[in-house]
Amino acid sequence: MFTGIIEGIGKIVEKKRSSHGDITISIKPPFPPKECEIGESISVDGVCLTVTGIKEDSIFMDVSQETISRSTLGMLSVGDPVNIERALRLSDRLGGHLVLGHVDGIGRIAYREKIKGSWLLRIEAGKEILRYIVEKGSVAVDGISLTVNRVGENFFELNIIPETARKTTLLNKPIEFVNIEVDIIGKYVEKFMNSIKLKNLDSGITLEKLKKYGFIG
Numbered sequence: 001m002f003t004g005i006i007e008g009i010g011k012i013v014e015k016k017r018s019s020h021g022d023i024t025i026s027i028k029p030p031f032p033p034k035e036c037e038i039g040e041s042i043s044v045d046g047v048c049l050t051v052t053g054i055k056e057d058s059i060f061m062d063v064s065q066e067t068i069s070r071s072t073l074g075m076l077s078v079g080d081p082v083n084i085e086r087a088l089r090l091s092d093r094l095g096g097h098l099v100l101g102h103v104d105g106i107g108r109i110a111y112r113e114k115i116k117g118s119w120l121l122r123i124e125a126g127k128e129i130l131r132y133i134v135e136k137g138s139v140a141v142d143g144i145s146l147t148v149n150r151v152g153e154n155f156f157e158l159n160i161i162p163e164t165a166r167k168t169t170l171l172n173k174p175i176e177f178v179n180i181e182v183d184i185i186g187k188y189v190e191k192f193m194n195s196i197k198l199k200n201l202d203s204g205i206t207l208e209k210l211k212k213y214g215f216i217g
Helices: 065-070 162-167 184-202 207-212
Strands: 008-017 023-028 041-044 047-054 059-063 081-086 105-115 118-124 138-141 144-151 155-160 177-182
Touching: 041 059, 138 155, 177 184
Parallel strands: none
Antiparallel strands: 008 023, 008 081, 023 059, 041 047, 041 081, 047 059, 105 118, 105 177, 118 155, 138 144, 138 177, 144 155
């Protein structure tokens, strides 16, 4: 589990694809690799990966086909920068929000505008993601915990302060796509509410119940 407060920027130094379609990547982290342990979880651009090997100047991680299909990691090349965050410890402050590192999908940076000292960032995303995005709610973009400013029909907007711009790759990405993880609380609330609806409907469908739960106008 992570907080969405990026520790620093790492760099991909090696990328190999196996015959099965999986990828092994080597990353130079923004901290001494010897501080890592085999089996440790690290967020790479918002994707939770497991350390499988350690060298003097880099760490190794495997990326499965499932992760490749849901994230931007397969699009990145050797030399590309990535946001790095080590897993949350029980003694740490929760400066952002609870981030699992389980990416829900990919968004596209559609618009950037500098407004005074900050940047306005518009990200286009599908309905399966936007259904969980709410104004002034939290979202993780490439692993960064951010507050949603505005939500449109096919996009949401964020404000990027200078400190976030300096410590992350968000304004200097080599690709226009980003990993998005919605707030897990919204998913649980939706599932809970749906289960309540189903239980109530099981007790007998009436016109009043259909109206109450939004099935008819």
